[in-house]
Amino acid sequence: MKMATEIFVPQITDICDEGNICVEGLNVFYGDRQALKDINITLPAKKITAIIGPSGCGKTTLLKCFNRLIDSIDGTKVTGKVMLNGEDIFDPHADVIKIRKKMGLLSQRPYPLPMSIFDNVAYGPRIHGIRKKSELNQIVEYYLKEASLWDEVKDRLNTPASGLSIGQQQRLCLARGLAVKPEIILGDEPTSALDPISSAHIEQKFVEFKNKYTIVMVTHILRQAIRIADYIIFMYLGEIIEHGPAYQVLENPKDKRTSDYIKGIIS
Numbered sequence: 001m002k003m004a005t006e007i008f009v010p011q012i013t014d015i016c017d018e019g020n021i022c023v024e025g026l027n028v029f030y031g032d033r034q035a036l037k038d039i040n041i042t043l044p045a046k047k048i049t050a051i052i053g054p055s056g057c058g059k060t061t062l063l064k065c066f067n068r069l070i071d072s073i074d075g076t077k078v079t080g081k082v083m084l085n086g087e088d089i090f091d092p093h094a095d096v097i098k099i100r101k102k103m104g105l106l107s108q109r110p111y112p113l114p115m116s117i118f119d120n121v122a123y124g125p126r127i128h129g130i131r132k133k134s135e136l137n138q139i140v141e142y143y144l145k146e147a148s149l150w151d152e153v154k155d156r157l158n159t160p161a162s163g164l165s166i167g168q169q170q171r172l173c174l175a176r177g178l179a180v181k182p183e184i185i186l187g188d189e190p191t192s193a194l195d196p197i198s199s200a201h202i203e204q205k206f207v208e209f210k211n212k213y214t215i216v217m218v219t220h221i222l223r224q225a226i227r228i229a230d231y232i233i234f235m236y237l238g239e240i241i242e243h244g245p246a247y248q249v250l251e252n253p254k255d256k257r258t259s260d261y262i263k264g265i266i267s
């Protein structure tokens with residue numbers, strides 16, 4: 001189907017020119033407990049960066065800083081900067097809604113909204129003022145196709161999203177996230193609850209998307225990192241121990257803690 005208006009199709013020019021996420025001296029505390037310690041790193045635009053490391057090392061905390069979901073946890077304190085396109089997203093004057101609009105999030109478990117498949121995808125565009133049914137129809141079709149879900153749901157768009165399988169729900173959440181035209185896709189172990197075929201769908205989508213979006217993904221699945229990541233960050237006890245091109249970190253780690261983790265000694 002040909003799109004009547006180009007505006008809803010993510011064009012390269014829609015996406016930020018620089019797009020790198022630059023983390024400078026970032027510290028996060030949950031109460032007295034420090035979860036991130038002086039994180040300094042640049043995550044490259046339009047690449048897949050995988051964050052790996054043992055349980056509790058701070059991967060999800062780092063991800064939650066990027067969309068400022070960290071703000072919603074009581075008792076947290078954040079110091080340092082996360083720069084995106086010249087703006088510090090932790091600046092007290094930063095527009096949190098605008099920041100979150102730039103970030104699509106895929107969680108471990110899909111959380112479709114309690115509404116129809118159609119309305120899930122139309123939700124964001126409606127909030128941004130799109131009301132015309134014909135326009136919404138095009139948007140919903142476009143993004144369901146982007147998420148490789150259209151063929152499976154086109155005949156039941158008005159049925160509840162809860163009726164989809166978990167793997168389909170995750171792709172629906174992907175379509176919903178894409179429909180607000182993010183610059184960055186954050187994945188917090190986005191395939192951990194999925195069967196192998198559904199996982200492969202998401203991985204394949206991430207690889208296809210990386211020319212359009214900056215993708216940052218927490219994963220415990222080293223094989224997944226090997227398959228799809230361009231860059232890898234290895235964290236341990238709240239610090240970044242090592243980062244770099246995936247092949248370098250995985251095949252030739254410089255730090256013993258990284259190699260022990262890769263060999264399965266630290267888990």
Ligand SMILES: Nc1ncnc2c1ncn2[C@@H]1O[C@H](COP(=O)(O)OP(=O)(O)OP(=O)(O)O)[C@@H](O)[C@H]1O
Pocket residue numbers: 030033035053054055056057058059060061062073
């Ligand atoms: N809401 C919270 N309140 C207090 N401490 C927290 C909270 N969330 C996380 N932490 C602590 O912060 C540290 C980092 O947690 P985080 O969830 O970022 O680790 P992770 O590497 O993502 O772990 P996992 O791989 O198990 O998901 C851990 O010690 C954790 O117990």
